[in-house]
Amino acid sequence: MKSDYFKSKLFMRYIWSYLFILLIPLAFATIFIYRSAVSNLQSEIEQSHLNQLNQTKTIIDGRVKELIEIASRISYDERLTLYKVHDPYYSREAISALDNYKATSSIIGDLFLYYHDDDKIYSSFGMSGLDVFSDKYSFHKWTQNGLRQDLNTLKFPKMRPADLVSQPTSLQQSILAYLVPITPNSPAPHGTVMYFIPESELTGLIDSILGSYRGLTYIFDNNGQVLTNNGNEESLTAGDLGALFKLPPGIHNQTLNGQSHSVVSVKSDKNGWTYVTLMPSAQFFSSVLHVRSFIILLVSIVVIVGAALALLLARMQYLPISNLVHFASSKSRSSRTSGNELERIRISLQEHSTRADLQEPYARNHALLMLLKYGQTKSLSADLLEAFDLKFDHDCHFAVVIGFDKRSHLHDSKDDWQTMIQLFAEVDFPGLAARAYSVELPQPNQLALVVGFDPSGQTPFGQMQQIVEGIRTHLLELFDVSPVIGVGTAYTSHAHLNQSYIEACSAFESNILTVHGSVTFFEKLSNAPERSTFWIPGNVLLKLSQSLKQGSYDVSEQTLQEALKNLPAAGLSAPHLRLIHYDILTTLLKTASELGIHGLTQDVLSKLNFNSSEEFEAICLDLAGRICSQVERDRTKEEHSLMDRIVGYIDNHFMEHTLSLEVVSAEYGISPSYLSRTFKEKTGINFIQYIWQKRMNEVMHQLKTTNDPLKEIIVRVGYLDTPNFIRKFKKETGYTPGQYRTLNTSGEHA
Template identity: 65%
Template sequence: MKLSYFKSKLFLKYIWSYLFILLIPLVLITVFIYENAVSNLRAEIENSHLIQLRQTKNIIDDRMKEMSDVASRISYDERLTSYRVHDPYSSREAIQALDQYKAPNSIISDIFLYFHNDEQIYSSEGMSSLDVFTGKYRFDNWTPKDLNQDLNSIKFPTMRPADLLNRNSFEQTILAYLVPITPNSPSPHGTVMYFIKEAQLTGLIDSILGNYQGLSYIFDNNGQILTDNRHGGESLIEADANSLFGLSPGIHSQTLNGKQHSIVSVKSENNGWTYVTLMPSAQFFSSVLHVRSFIVMLFSIVVLVGAAIAIMLARIQYQPISTLAEFAYANAKPNRLADEPVLQGNELERIRTALLDYSSRVDLQEPYARNHFLFMLLKYGNAQSQTPELLQTFDLQFDRTHHFVMVIGWGALEDEQNNKQDRLEIIELLAQMEIPDLDTYAYSVELPQPDQLALIISFNLHVELQEFVHVQHIVEAIRGNILEMVNVIPSIGVGTCYLSPDHFNQSFIEACSASELRISTDHGTVTYFEKLSYTSDQTFWIPDNELLKLSQSLKLGSYDVAAQIISTVFRNLHTPEISSLLMRCICFDILNTMLKTASELGIDNAMQEMAPHVMFNSLDELEHSFLSLASRICAQVERNQTKKEHSLMDQVIVYIDNHYMDHTLSLETISFEFDISPSHVSRSFKEKMGVNFIPYIWQKRMEEVMHQLTMTNDPLKDIIMRVGYLDTPNFIRKFKKETGYTPGQYRKLHKENELIESTPELVEE
């Protein structure tokens, strides 16, 4: 490195700048890391515990729900009714059923079924008396008397805390979960009892603490400790443990046993249980002690490496500045004497002064250079071959999809001074013009002729506009801006629109031709080159889009639209400029369109209805004939649509009557079956039947249920599901609302009426 670099104040500033850029954030980051390492680690661990504890809570909730569902299914299982389990022949089947209910749930150690005031209790292993059961299963804190009382009196699902169970000299900690059956009944007739190993619950939360010491608790909704687990830590006194139940769900910090603890609490919305894990906060600090020595070592290394990098970066940045500074003040004054002192100030100040000098020179020449560049584009084209830097220098954008040129002329006026002033204002207005509504950029080019100005235009074609229409909008917008600004009415020639800016030269020649060949010599005319190539007769032909619109209106049966199109065409034919031959051809266009459309619609007699001499009538008679033909076609279309719709709805009704007992039947399935929209099915069905789809299906199913209630002895649930109704309680409620009886009452009443009709002599007696 040159020693002269260190003599430069700018170079030394760069070195110190890089060092400060490095050291200040490094010091702040170091302090921030050290101060927040503990809190960040603690937050991560606590959030991890919170997530895992919620997952554990969800798993246990799912298992508890499964056990409640099992109890519900047991209460409705015919194999496990009281008379079946007492029956010697069917008791084996009941035991097998209990075993089947036990198998799916992983936390159930054993399952028992007890009926109130019964001397027997049933399990998947068999039937035994209560005395034998209490002798076989002995709890430390649950006496046989209390067990018997709980089995007979409990009315709500209850989980007993973990208790030591002695079974045949084998001890293990068990939780007992008692669910009355039938569930939610105010007068249960029995109890389903589950034995759950404490390890099954504690095992789910044991892994949450990981390598950290701590405790975990599960409280029931009354604050009673169901189970607790110590993970290498000391236990809590009962008062501190009970205080954990009152904590709100989330993360807490609390002093217990004289030590600060981090506590994570989650509460179940299903059963009100609270899950808590806690660990001494001191463990977080011990986890980050190694960070201090690592930070000191890293800080030293970074400072040394950063100093070397700062010198290198300062040299890299200073070298081009030094070279540019030498070039700047060596060329700032080409005629500077050899003994004249160099510019004062540092290198950047010298460069700035030189650039200001160059910029002032460029500003004087830029308008001329820009106009020359644009004129070369008009003369030779090839805009895409220009470098992006050159286009950016002159602030030009040719990235649009369509391009054309227009030539504006205003001729010689009496007041030459005002004309010159107006011309200057127009040039300034159009130098660079943007029309956001039309997505257009325009750039003016002064031509050698003093009374003309060229305008290069680039735009993105709007989807809703045709190309020529879009061009017309742009020309009118520019013309309007000129008229608003100056008191000059220009004559405008417009060239053809091209997709590439390379054809600016062609469009410019066409614009000049249009300006010279304009139809009117008056000021204010706009002439399009594209129109110059058309004959006058072509303007009377009917556009293809109008014929297409006429055809589509006939296909849709819209006579008003068709009549409007036909009337408009004949109104335009009442002009002496149209020859008889051209008039006849135009009429044939309309007739061919209408006959072709009629043929596509299957109306084959349309031509026969037209008189052979119709083409030789007057225009008024011919218009009347065309309107009459359009009316007949539209009327036939409407009749065909009505007939088709009635035929389709007849098929839909037959389909509904055959499938109303299918529970999947809906407007969507019908629309899929017949390839029509659900809304169309609903509307047409209501018009056809006078009732909506859903009430019709309900009535059909209702009638079938009433028929089967009177003609069969099948269970009500089977009948309801057979007719396609899956919600039995809701059906019974609606049945009673409509008939005044429940289905059971309706069946009983019908049988009584049949009995009376079959034995009238009993009634008379």
């Protein structure tokens, strides 16, 4: 009787009806899921590259700024005057000075000093004639006459594109030449500082942008000329390069060499350079190959099951009602199970597509931290603040520094600390017309608040007291802690938040030294008993000391000018005025001593015979500048040294399953967010990826060199979730651990 089913048109109509009902929605669902996977992956990669390009731009801008600053210091260095570099007695000291300047920047390959109309050029290797220099460094596209003309006539800094340089004692090397006239920004420069920058220094940086994806990265100068590119793909035509240079900053789709490309472009506000990354769009489809294979397999299974289900449903329609009910009840679960599996795939893809960029909280915190340290700068544009949803639309702004004693349970509770950071990420005080943003500071268990408010009927200081009291009460109610709080002065623009932050740090430091768990306002510090400060308020000297400790020259300059501006009009006697001057110098020298900066006292003593307040102010500003510069150098050196120690610590402890961001940050006394951000700047990858790669390499090594069971190896390297490790291992290598061991051991025996 079954063979008669297929002879019936009604039965065949049932079958085709059910098949169409199944296949049409299934086809649309499959296309939607696959397109969503590709689109979401492409969007995430493009956004990631946009962030990395901006980071690369910032780093390169900083390096170029360093080169200009080095040239400025060279122009004022008495050891490098034209007379001394020519003098046989002083020339060795000049060469040593150039060598020291060369060592201050990691991207400098060679450094040269040239004075206009001189037939000699000077470097850390010594003095040589221009003809000898041209023979030693033979550029393919930069003639000897062109070199001489650029050295003598250049009035503005200029970066030459990468060019092959032939040297007698080595192979050809691609080098960028950066020329800075000295004195910088002078309308009539008297010489030129020339840096040789190996192209590999820049390409090594921009290669990290693409990661595992194929593509090109270009750096254009402000005239559209290619300075350098990573050279991983064949070069583009001049027309394509011109089109890339003219693209506005952002993410674009562009057809180049007959292929569709995803193009990401950013532009530097400081030097006008344009950074462009382009990747073939086709590789986004290949990146979701495993998703496509899985979908095809799942569709095949569903089609087979659906065909069987259609046959059964048609038979149920064709047979008596009793048989139809029986078969429907017995097969309906299978249909729902298939549908649920597809639904779970769809939900997982949607969840994957809605994940926020993990770097956004750190970037937001970094932007606020830069605002506190340097005030409103060009790097913190209105668009950037808007992207982070940071609004500074109030009339007054001030900074608050909050710290917690080690005895507080917040010191040991990661969850409570993170909860507090999230709660204070943005806090509104409607009754006081105020809003606050939290900033996690590099010091552990410390955060700052950026507060904006609109003055009401009461005094601004009274309103500030109510806001701070509200913050303190909020902390006490939610976390049962009484923090140490320092409060800076309120300013009418958020551009002066660096001033308020320095004041808040001063108040906080004074608070720690006096009463724990209390609130100190910087404005009230001036009411403290004065000892040797005479008519200069004590909080001004405290602010001066704190600005030097923070390395903030802008704030220390303004503070010094504030301290000195009213002295001439005070009618003080000369001895009395000199005592006040000595008090200011004592503050500067004492702060330098506390920072471990020695050797300034003798230099200052030699300049004490000043004849006017202007000369004294110049001496103080010079001293403050030297202290701030040294603080910045020490801080940068300490950051590099600290990251080197942290990387070494991870290399020695990566096989411990308890190793985490919080454990390492506690070990070195820094905040987790600061460690996460700085670690990625140092290594190029985030903390979790670095540990995973170390463990992955160790597992691969032990698979090749031992016969130990896989589970034992995985647990030994600190990874407790064996199934998840195997899945990630196969995704990264294309093999299961067992297949990897078999391939490598068989290869060795062969």
